[in-house]
Amino acid sequence: MERREFLKNIALGSLALALNPLSALANKAGNSAKVIADNSAHLTILHCNDVHSHIDPFPINDPKFPDMGGYARRASLIRHTQESVGKENMLVFECGDMFQGTPYFNLYKGKVEIELMNKMGVDAVTIGNHEFDNGLNALVDRMREANFPFICSNYTFTNERALQTVKSYQIFERAGKRIGVLGLGVKIDGLISPRNTDGTIYNDPIAVGNETAAYLKNVEKCDFVIALTHLGHIMTTHVDDVHLAGASTDIDLILGGHTHTFLTKPEYYANANGKEIIVNQAGYGGLCVGRIEIIFDGDNLNAWRMPDTSINVAIG
Numbered sequence: 001m002e003r004r005e006f007l008k009n010i011a012l013g014s015l016a017l018a019l020n021p022l023s024a025l026a027n028k029a030g031n032s033a034k035v036i037a038d039n040s041a042h043l044t045i046l047h048c049n050d051v052h053s054h055i056d057p058f059p060i061n062d063p064k065f066p067d068m069g070g071y072a073r074r075a076s077l078i079r080h081t082q083e084s085v086g087k088e089n090m091l092v093f094e095c096g097d098m099f100q101g102t103p104y105f106n107l108y109k110g111k112v113e114i115e116l117m118n119k120m121g122v123d124a125v126t127i128g129n130h131e132f133d134n135g136l137n138a139l140v141d142r143m144r145e146a147n148f149p150f151i152c153s154n155y156t157f158t159n160e161r162a163l164q165t166v167k168s169y170q171i172f173e174r175a176g177k178r179i180g181v182l183g184l185g186v187k188i189d190g191l192i193s194p195r196n197t198d199g200t201i202y203n204d205p206i207a208v209g210n211e212t213a214a215y216l217k218n219v220e221k222c223d224f225v226i227a228l229t230h231l232g233h234i235m236t237t238h239v240d241d242v243h244l245a246g247a248s249t250d251i252d253l254i255l256g257g258h259t260h261t262f263l264t265k266p267e268y269y270a271n272a273n274g275k276e277i278i279v280n281q282a283g284y285g286g287l288c289v290g291r292i293e294i295i296f297d298g299d300n301l302n303a304w305r306m307p308d309t310s311i312n313v314a315i316g
Contacts, residue, residue, distance in 0.1 A: 041175040043224070044085045045292040046078060047093040049257030050128070050284035052101030055112060058285065068316040069286040075120045077289055077315065082121070089175045092121055095257035095281075096128025096185070096230030099142075109134055110142040118147045124170055126183035126228035127152045128257060129192050136198040140165050151183035151228060154208040158199035169212055177223040177296060180216030182251075184209055184229040186258055187238045205231060205239050206247045213250035224294065224304060226253045233261035233281050245269040245277045252304070253278045253292065260284035265311050266292060278306060288312045 057070035078092055094117065099110045110131075117125075127150055131139050140161045143150045149167045157163040172179045184205040188197055209227055216222040227248075232240045233256055241256040248254075248271045256279065266280040282290035293310045297303045 041177055041296040042085070042089055043175045043177065043179065043294040043296070044081060044090045045093065045226070045253075045255075045290075045294070046081060046090070047095060047228075047255045047280070047290045047292070048074070048282055048286055048288070049095035049230075049255070050097040050260050051094065051113075051286040052097055052130070052284060053099055053105040053110075053113060054102060054285045055104045055116065056102075058287070065285070065287055068314065070315065071116045071120070071286065073315045074286055074289060075116070077313070078120050081291075087121075091123045091172060091174055091179065091181075091226075093181075093226075093228055093255055094122055094125040095228050095255050096126050097130045097257060097284075098125065098128070100130040100133050101285075105133075109138060111145065114142050114145045118145075122148050123172065124149050124151050124181055124183075124228065126150070126230055126257075127155070127166070127185050128230040129186055129188065132188075132192050132196040135196050136162055136200065151181060152185050153182045153212045154184050154203040154205045155188075156201040156203060158201070162198075162200070169216060171216070171220055171222060175296065178221060180213070180220060180222035180225045182209065182212045182216065182225070182227050184227055184231055184244070186230050186232065205229070206244055209244060209251060210247075210249050213248065217250040223296065224252050225250055226255065227251045229254055229256045230258045231256060232259040233263075233279075234259070241279050241281070242269065245271060245279050247272055248277060249273055251277060253294075254280070255290065255292075256281040262288070263290075263312055266290070266306065280312070282312045286315065288314055 055071050057067050058065040060067045098113050104112050136159050143165045149170050151167045153168045169182045188202045213225045216225050241254050261281040262283040266278050268276050271277045280290050282288040290312045293307050294304050
């Protein structure tokens with residue numbers, strides 16, 4: 001979706017947030033609480049992508065996003081949501097390219113971003129192409145300062161420090177359910193300098209995604225599988241989120257990045273077995289927080305649904 005159309009669609013929500021950054025999310029949380037009150041379990045997922053070191057809000061004179069975004073406002077939304085739904089029912093993710101884009105990264109090499117994400121309570125991230133901008137060893141240094149895992153399932157690392165640090169998946173216990181999380185990175189050949197990737201090998205995200213998701217569902221008995229991706233929403237040159245959705249078998253939710261796509265709400269697609277799979281992306285620059293509500297209706301796998309309280313919330 002074009003940014004102009006996105007801004008038009010969320011104009012009223014943005015105005016409410018500009019007056020009170022918590023007001024719109026508070027209303028959504030209240031509505032969600034009513035929906036889930038009589039169900040056995042619910043999960044709230046907040047996610048961002050392509051924040052690109054936008055620690056502060058965009059400048060007040062920015063022609064498109066005046067005084068929008070900022071880590072402090074996002075932290076307030078996360079804290080408010082934790083108070084509303086309970087931390088035990090919530091997950092917070094970033095879908096790559098949290099680095100590069102403002103002088104904060106040039107000066108502090110990602111330390112500021114990691115420290116603030118630690119304070120916000122981020123649960124996991126996947127790796128974007130700009131995470132390699134200072135080289136793989138510098139990235140590993142930042143990873144080891146994080147209180148959360150970096151997950152990437154389809155990169156094979158020959159660098160020993162990276163091999164010991166990056167996780168191919170992570171399992172979280174939330175809402176009384178086992179939530180499996182995998183990560184899928186963009187094709188690095190021709191995009192990232194080989195000297196920065198230090199021998200990292202890109203593997204087909206569809207094959208790896210299906211293999212990892214099947215393991216999480218069938219062996220680890222996860223109730224819900226999430227793919228954090230940095231593939232792009234719709235691309236012409238390589239696998240993207242929509243392509244992945246149609247070819248997947250055991251992934252339930254794809255949270256993406258890379259193309260800076262502003263969706264007003266999550267999209268549904270049919271996977272390779274004809275079952276529904278959710279795809280979402282939340283713009284860039286920390287201007288939006290994606291909010292996904294999952295209601296589990298029973299103990300069987302795939303017994304879940306997403307109510308219409310799921311929406312991408314502008315931060316202004």
